[in-house]
Amino acid sequence: MEKQISCITCETKSCFIIQHGSAEWISIIDICKNQELYERGQYLFREGSRVFGLYFIQQGKVKxxxxxxxxxxxxxxxxxTGHVVGHRGFGFEVYPIGAVALEDTIACFVDNDKMYEAFMNNPRLTYAxxxxxxxxxxxxxxxxxxxAQMTMREKVAETLLHLKETFGLDSKKNTLDILLSRQEIAxxxxxxPEQVTRILSEFEDLRLIRKEGKQIHILNEKGLYDIIAAHSMNRNMQTWHTSD
Amino acid sequence: MEKQISCITCETKSCFIIQHGSAEWISIIDICKNQELYERGQYLFREGSRVFGLYFIQQGKVKxxxxxxxxxxxxxxxxxTGHVVGHRGFGFEVYPIGAVALEDTIACFVDNDKMYEAFMNNPRLTYAxxxxxxxxxxxxxxxxxxxAQMTMREKVAETLLHLKETFGLDSKKNTLDILLSRQEIAxxxxxxPEQVTRILSEFEDLRLIRKEGKQIHILNEKGLYDIIAAHSMNRNMQTWHTSD
DNA sequence: TCAATGTCATGATATCTATCATTGTCCAGT
DNA sequence: ACTGGACAATGATAGATATCATGACATTGA
Structure with missing residues (x-):
């Protein structure tokens, strides 16, 4: 709640509201939204809580x-950044999903009632x-x-590639731009964690990656890809899709 | 294509079009839809095919x-019945998902262009x-x-309960109202299939189920539930949710 | 009727992975 | 600088599951 960033001047252009809301509704959301800063480890919302609304991630990373x-x-x-997490739906539902900040994260919360109004008045927003x-x-x-089908070795290789696609590389150090504990990868x-460590060590021996604490350098992307080659059809097509 | 059923007289009230489309648009969809009968084992659409539209299941079961x-x-x-499968999206995307009839199934296909129009003109349909x-x-x-986390034993127990919820019981024989091969369950x-057979045999020994070829009688639902008790929080909440 | 085929059932074995135990390393607080 | 705590690395072991092999059974079609 420190320094609220207005939707009008917000730099997060990938936000759904900013992209697809009418000027009128951007103003309305701007007023009724609840923007908060969550530090690493803090919950945006907990498992088993009631349905209440959507969180638009303005800046940061969340699991x-x-x-x-x-x-x-x-x-x-x-x-x-730009993604949406949270509960949709109405009534007295609860569900067993929670969200936790992986690093300092700013998120804007809009409750379900207001979201419903917004959807009804912004067809393009609903469509998006x-x-x-x-x-x-x-x-x-x-x-x-x-x-379901991959071995742990394949799963870890896939995950490293997935993390690279999702969060990219630190431009300076050329490491994955996300820090996860072995436990979190597991x-x-x-x-x-033990299994993850073993496999990462094996990948390091194979010169596919280099470990430096929680930082992971990708040294040989194709090598990682080869490990999951038997399952690669999926990955190809997933990649084509997630590139938007 | 034998005997087309019109949307106007269609008995499948759970269809999204019928539930949420305007009268005008129900007529439009009725005309431009492509209704077909798929026999067991036939593909509605194949993996790796282009994006083209949505299939509304009027009657039947699909994997x-x-x-x-x-x-x-x-x-x-x-x-x-009443569910939707198929590709959304536009352009030249492909994706590695296919759909196959598990029994004789009637599905109505509407292409993406027409769906887009329908969504733009029926906000409530888009919202639904x-x-x-x-x-x-x-x-x-x-x-x-x-x-990710359950043992095979737990997974099989969960799947049996899931199948019961999704397809219900044959009212006469009290068996799961879906026939799946061991391979399909696997x-x-x-x-x-071997692993599935083994676990089903074990459940039979425990008097939790009775096997009769592909037909499966649920004898002790609570017993199955107990097997996954450690993970039950999920299941509970999933159930509350899928009950709509 | 009789093969041919596909599915199911079950045992033996090899492989993979979780678990337990130990050690090392880094970091924060005293 | 010391110390406690969290995390990572690695080895040993037990347990779970895939794989391979075999036989039983039902169904199909000649």
Whole structure:
């Protein structure tokens, strides 16, 4: 709540509201939105909470998680600037998805009632949102193959490529522009930190990557790609798609 | 193409067009739709094909699949009457998802151009579609936990409960109202027919189910539920959600 | 009727991965 | 500089699952 950034002057051009909302509605959202800064590790919203609205990520990185009674956390999606996380729907629903900031993140919250009004008055916004969910659904469908069929070695290779596509490389150091603990990588794959470490060490021996604490340098992208070649059809097409 | 059923008289009230389209647009879709009968095993559309439009399932059951170069098929979603499968998007995209009829199925196809017009002229249809995708995305996100973290035993138990919820029971025989081969069940879980058989046999020994060829009787639903109890938080909430 | 075929069932074995245990390393706070 | 705590790396072991092999059974078509 420190220094609110107005939608009118906001630099995050990939925001759905800014891209697809009418000038009138951008102003309305600007007034009723609740912008907050979340520090690394802070929850945007918790699993099991009530349905309330959408969070538009203005700046930062977020993991969307689902945790069972056994306490094992599953990272179901990673989101960064311009993406949307949160609950849709109305009534008294709850659902077992939470979101946690991976680094300092600014997000704008709009509650469901106001979103409903916005959708009803901005058909293009609704359409864009539909297409967003549709694309996310496809990506998640394709991701099922990764989780169901690949070996851990393949999953780790895929994940490294996925992280590069999603977050890019630090322009200076040429490392993945995202810092994840071994535990967090394991949480994406349903594995363990030990297993992730072992496989990363193996990749390092093969000169595919170089580890430097949590920083990971990609040395041989094609080599990583070859590891998942048997499953590559998926990846190709996913890449074509996620390039928008 | 034998006996076309008109949207005007169609009994499938759960169809999105019928539920949310204006009278005018129901007529338009009625004229331009392409209704076809697909027999068991026939493709509605194939993996790697171009983006073209949506299929509204009027009657029947369909598996949505994704297959890699290794030939291993992954069932990413099951759909039945009233559901929508197919490609959204425009341009020259392709994507690695296909759909195959699990039993004789009637589906109505509407191409993307016409869908776009329909969305632009029926805000409530667009909104409903957005909510549909949003819900499907949640379900798929939750499903990631199943694939990533559960043991095969838990996955099979979960799948049996999932099939019961999705397709219900045959009212006469009290068996799951869907016939899947061991291979197909394995394809949902990224496993093998042998493994599925073994676990089903174990469940039969425990009097949780009874096998009769491909027909499966659920004898003790709570028993199946107990098997996945450690992960049940998910399941609970998923159930609350999918009950709409 | 009889093969031919496909599916299911089950055992034996090899492989992969989780778990447990230990050590090393970095960093923050005293 | 010391110390405790978190995280990473690595080895040993146990457990889970895929793979391979075989036989039973049902269905199809000649």
């Amino acid at each position: 969307v998680i689902s945790t069972g009674l056994n306490g094992k956390e599953q990272i179901v999606r990673l989101a960064s 949102m539909m297409m967003f969910y549709s694309l996310e659904l496809r990506k998640t469908e394709i991701r099922q193959r990764l989780l 949480d994406m794959l349903g594995s363990t | 949505v699949i994704s297959t890699g170069l290794n030939g291993k098929e992954q069932i990413v979603r099951l759909a039945s 579609m957005m909510m549909f995708y949003s819900l499907e995305l949640r379900k798929t996100e939750i499903r990631q936990r199943l694939l 394809d949902m879980l990224g496993s093998t």
